[in-house]
Amino acid sequence: MEAKSTLTPATDLAQRNPVHFPNESAEYRKARNALLAEEIELRRHIERVAAQRRQLPPGGEVTRRYTFQGEHGPVTLEDLFGDKDTLVVYSYMFGPQRERPCPMCTSVMAS
Template sequence: MDAKNTPLTPAADLARGSPVRIPNESAEYRAARTALLAEEIELRRHIERVAAQRRALPPGGAVTGGYRFQGEDGPTDLAGLFRDRQTLVIYSYMFGPQRERACPMCTNVLSAWEGNAPDIGQHLSLAVVARSPIERLTAWKRERGWKHLRLYTDLDGAYSRDYFGIMPDGSETGAINVFTRHGGTVRHFWSDEMGGSTADPGQDQRGAPDPAVLWTVLDYTPAGRGKDWYPQLDYGS
């Protein structure tokens, strides 16, 4: 029997069978933690169901735009961003020419991705696209100490407009888009479509799973994410 069709043990049973016990914990704590563990197991299973549903998407729209980019190694098109991979992930960075400095939240996401870029690169091509000139992007890359992320300028903004890096009112937004290439045809596969219109009351717009490691770690803690704190580009000395 394959794993897909194997009946799952109820999450509550798995939670009750966990051998983990923390020094000096109370019975009240253990009961609450076991109930939480059951919910965490259910969350894990739901994440996997969503991922499987995402992988099963039918072919997306063919890419027909003649998008042009400028990278550190020269000009390229969208197909060139794939390099030798069949899957391409592009992060649209909120760092247009009108900005004095880059978006702090985007920068926080990308700083975490920078550390994982060599591992991600074993499976796919990862590119970061912004609308500032490449000279400005490479200077920023040096300032941040990034070594692995590949930054590109969207030369005419066409890609950013078509794939939601620029909103209809001209404002920027961070966007994640995934593309595939088969037999010379490039198609869109998936993008993060969760935003302000899909946000729940009292919450900032966010995707799920959240691409920012920051929030995942804060969610482990008693205070959680808080209500009005956001990362900064620097915190002084």
């Protein structure tokens, strides 16, 4: 993300927004532009935090040999990575009376 000093101020961007609603009042437009400026600043803040997260040094080393239940039996954490350097973990949610995972919690896995 660009340095803050080179970004157009959020209030200026909000003022330039060409989207208006039919018959909106001046009071509504003023409030909507103020909200839009805050939303722009929020997005910029999220991007700054994400950049900080990406700059973090490596975390603690995994020293224990964890074993998980894979599709074809036990598998180590190292084996889960295969030839990849990134691992995505998704936890299935089981209710106390469920034999299968929650369909809403696992719907993303079917995509």
